């Protein structure tokens with residue numbers, strides 16, 4: 011078991027390890043003793059872990075009530091949050107009570123926003139159940155929702171009291187969701203750490219849970235350092251958007267038919283090739299291929315570019331420029347401001363490059379064939 015202290019204001023601990031579900035009551039006790047816990051969880055995760063989490067909390071004499079919800083990108087919105095706010099109100103939750111969310115990044119986004127808004131803010135504890143949420147979404151306090159106009163437009167930064175990542179939960183996570191999580195892990199390898207890049211590259215592709223514990227811990231540390239320096243996201247926190255300018259555009263253009271981590275992987279590749287960093291692009295591609303993530307996409311470029319320009323509100327600056335993160339080398343990424351015209355050219359060049367790419371087996375590795383292989 012490992013623990014990282016995230017030194018934001020307020021600071022909090024992130025626990026990463028095995029068999030932590032059985033300890034959730036003990037870990038929650040200092041926060042929730044004498045109060046009620048509203049457990050916001052995923053419809054699919056609830057039958058897997060709801061009972062065990064509830065029993066472990068009740069063992070410590072804390073009342074817990076489950077609120078299972080169904081969330082996907084199209085419903086990760088204010089309407090879902092409003093439904094939860096109304097339920098908490100109807101059930102007489104008060105300012106001293108605690109929200110515990112158990113699920114992936116969708117759940118931590120929705121529950122984080124609900125916690126930030128209910129009675130002007132109640133305490134929240136994240137219990138991430140996906141690889142992506144353990145390495146990224148549950149750390150740093152960002153809670154983001156979508157609008158029909160684009161992804162992640164409604165957001166807040168609201169730090170949790172505690173994060174508890176029980177890696178045993180990954181045993182039930184479908185293989186394609188593990189791959190999606192690997193996409194976000196690769197972002198940290200490219201962003202900060204050539205050691206992590208080499209470790210992932212030289213590692214057997216099938217990672218066991220013990221290996222994942224170390225990898226999650228390494229990524230969580232990188233994210234913690236970034237958010238400690240810039241909790242609100244006006245400066246270097248922007249680096250965690252590596253792969254997101256093109257990635258989120260691909261998600262939006264394809265109507266979210268691609269998983270977030272897959273999109274981030276493709277987004278890094280497009281940005282590397284589009285900005286002329288071919289060697290880095292080849293290195294990113296080697297890693298994506300190794301973990302069976304898509305390296306090309308059969309979708310009209312103009313739809314992706316249009317989504318980046320018009321739906322990429324997070325990257326847009328007041329003077330009409332866009333902030334992008336350029337992977338110049340593994341472990342060396344820089345933020346740059348570009349005009350709409352420059353961004354268009356970068357994306358066009360990057361998308362053309364990945365369409366002409368072939369994977370190591372010589373076959374085109376497209377989103378379409380990837381999705382077929384998954385089903």
Ligand SMILES: NC(=O)c1ccc[n+]([C@@H]2O[C@H](COP(=O)([O-])OP(=O)(O)OC[C@H]3O[C@@H](n4cnc5c(N)ncnc54)[C@H](O)[C@@H]3O)[C@@H](O)[C@H]2O)c1
Pocket residue numbers: 052053054055058083086113114115116117119139140141142143146147148149150152153154179180181182183184187190270271
């Ligand atoms: N706010 C942030 O800082 C931040 C950062 C990164 C990503 N995100 C957001 O996170 C979302 C993606 O998160 P995600 O990849 O965790 O997806 P997710 O929350 O949709 O979960 C993926 C799927 O796995 C299932 N699942 C979850 N845990 C499981 C388990 N242990 N066993 C079996 N099935 C399980 C869920 O039911 C779901 O179908 C995106 O919306 C993305 O924008 C937010």
